[in-house]
Amino acid sequence: MAKGLIKGLGITLNRFFKPKVTVQYPEERLPLPDRFYGRPEFYYDKCIACNMCVNACPNRVIKLETETVDKKKVVTKYDFDQQYCLFCGLCQEACPKDAIKFSKDFELTRYHRPDIKIEFVKPEMVERKKAEIKKAAAEKAAAEAAKAREQEEQNPAAGKEGS
């Protein structure tokens, strides 16, 4: 009559002496797979400002702003509003240059609401990039000028004819 009741007691008592499955979290951690969607990471130098991730995002989490310096796009703002993120990975999938990626960091809680929004691009990064572009452009211009001068020197007649 009470067979099931006694069997149930047996199961719980059996479990009482068996090893436990708890993982003592902050000290012990389970390994995370490579595909895990944790905190997003942005690689500033890889980004080509193609806007693919912005368009792929279902929840309009990413805000991308660019500035054109010497015909080149410079990312001046890449804000990731994490509180609205669905962690679906569509941005990562859309990015052609792997500039946005999800890391394995899952401890995303913050004490203050504004801290949740990640502003990836720092002003100094923009400055550096701009300087780099300008420098590259200047170098290129200088090289071109030098080349032109060289050509001119080698072939002064042609230059004159052209003008």
Add this chain to the structure above:
Amino acid sequence: MENLFVNMASGMRSLLASAGLPDTATDFILMFLKLGAILVYILISALWLVYMERKVSAYMQCRIGPNRVGPLGLLQTTADIGKLISKEIIIPRCADKKLFLLGPILIFMPPLAVFAVAPFGKDMVAIDMNIGVYYFLAVASLSTVIVWMSGWASNNKYSLIGGMRVVAQMVSYEMPLILSIVGVIILTGTLNMSEIIRAQENVWFIFLQPLGFLIYLIAGVAETNRAPFDLVEGESEIICGPFTEYSGMGFAMFFLAEYANVVLVSVMATTLFLGGWHAPFGLTFIPSWIWFLLKVYVMIFLFMWFRWTYPRVRVDQLMEFGWKVLVPLSIANIFVTGIGKYLYQTIRW
């Protein structure tokens, strides 16, 4: 060791007597000391039992349970109580304020009062009453009124349903509880707890009254409102029953009182069926009071084991089981016991 507490008491008595106090005053002071000791014991054991319950449940569920506050998490309950004390006591609008606040104050009274007659060891009983069992049954059932009162005073429908369930459950399970004890009383012919324990020197009544013990066990679980008879709280149905609206210390009092009741029922089971302070297999080198507590904790473990294995019965099934199964069985038990005793006596004499 054996007479640790007894010697302490007699030492105290002689100390007070040497101070020139009259006998009545000494008795008076000593009585208070004994009751104070019981109070401390109940509170500490309630705290410890909350911890034990959490550990037992965790171990049965492949978990570890509290292990952060203090060594092995031993201070977890203390921390919880500290938190509950510091919380605001919220009184619902339109609640009967006086009764609402009276509930948690009174809830500890019945178990406290009953423990006065509990024999914790050889000669270790605060008040050796000759109607101890009767006193236990009478006072212990008082808590019903208090729980019902708090349920009614809360002005919450869940609380009210819970309160009504308490009454219904107590009325139907007090009956088999008492009737199951009657078997023991027939065997011993006394209501005095110490006498009952002394009568079990050779054989524990669990062997003479197995059915009585089983009925007592089931009814005892129902008395303490624990699974599978935890309809009063019935978390998945009526939130927390009569305690739904209680917060902070009020809730903590009910919570601890539940464990005090568990200890109480276990103490009674030990006294009536498990041979009280008698040591089994002649292991008398262990003091009697340790044996007693050991048996009490085995009983408590049994209660916890039930709770973490069984689902809850339904209210009509509870009533049916109480009235249609337990009451007839316990009456049959009394009948058989009576005949058995008569036969025993006629054959012997």
Add this chain to the structure above:
Amino acid sequence: MTRQPLADVIGELASKYPGIEVSEQGYLTVPLETLVEFMRDLKENYGFNFLTNVTAVDYLEYFEMVYDVSVVGEPDMIHIKCRVDRHHPVVPSMVPIWGGAIWQEREVYDLLGITFQDHPDLRRILLDDNWEGHPLRKDYRYEGGRE
């Protein structure tokens, strides 16, 4: 009992009820007037006893009720549509035929504002009782949202 092939059923129905349009995929468009009669016929004579899906679409000029009816234990399913006047969106309820329409029609009523005649309990179901408008209509404008 072997069932009539689905294509035959559709063909037979199309010839039986004059106003029915059949699309390439086998979707039926039934006029509102014969809808109840058609549905009852479908259940009682063709054994389509399981109403899986009831919904509606707002096409700005008109509403379109969509019913998907199938047979328990069989692969057959018919996709039935019915145009409803947008200014006077009243449709006969399917609850008397298939009880399962009860909540789905409430949902349609709630989100698209189509009224069902003879529905036993036509109240809003997902939105608040005091909600204004019907969100799944294409001309529904909402304010708020984030930032």
Add this chain to the structure above:
Amino acid sequence: MTIKTEEFLLNLGPQHPSTHGVFRIVLTLDGETVVKAVPVPGYLHRGIEKIAESRTYTQVIPYTDRLDYLAGMLMNWGYVIAVEKLMGVEVPERAEYIRVIVGELARIASHLVATGAYAADIGGLTGFIYTFRDREEIMDLFEMISGARLTPSYMRIGGVAYDIPEGFIEKCRKFLDDFPKAIEEYNGLITGNEIFQARTKNVAILPAEKAIDMSLSGPVLRASGVNYDLRKARPYSVYDRFEFEVPMGAKGDCFDRYYVRILEMEQSAKIIRQALDQLPEGPIKGKVPKVIKPPRGEAYAEIESSKGIMGTYVVSDGSTQPYRVHFRRPSFVNLGYLDEMLKGWKIADVIAILGSIDIVLGEVDA
């Protein structure tokens, strides 16, 4: 003497330990007996159908996860299959097999929650912890294959997002090997328990005709003895290649509804085993253009989700965004008969009956 009694209203929910979320039932009670019950859903309504109208076809996928969040994979599947039908996309075989594997894993996960939560509803919390312990294994598998545990967003139109990672198959097989033991444990602790049986047997018997009439589906329908499982009746994907049975109940009471789920888990494990054995090599995504623009038209497709028939109706106006998306959510439709089912039972049975239908509020309220 007669005592004058009065009926009273009890508001069960939206905040209640065992309404499985934010569901509310307004009960009219006579003592403990239910006289009238009015279910009130909608507390978790997020307007997913409306949101979907302003998203591209691919962007809807993460929102479908949030319908039945206990079986996100199946919800993904139900949506993509409708878009694929609309576009006429061929899904490669390997992708179909992967879908079957993760879909059946999701079914087991969902049923584990249903089983455990049901045990907790009846009052035995230990069963709940046991099932969640084993569900964790499935969550780990999902994490491995899709990167997320609960909301995988794993399926894509025309295939799946990623191929099976290394170690997944071994881990999956290990889970399947351990699973019968776990089921034995549930049967010992929950199913076989006399108190549990007393609480659930003969409670809220649902006759087959009524179940069909009310469009109930999934385990709720099959518990009443109706053989209607889309995987068998109208095999989609590659389900026609597997050998499995459709478990059915005899009576249609709460116990049958509970036990059918346990039996279904066993069958799902069987399907996964076969799918792992037959898993072909090949691409995981069909020929789908980068920008998904289905032709004008509409499609309605159904799959058998863990709660019942999950259908998706998609209307396309030829742009990149769906004109209208409608989800036929099984939990929502299954609840339609709740008010009648509850009548005449006790408060404790209300919980038992609601639990036996196994609802997920994300799905009910969409």
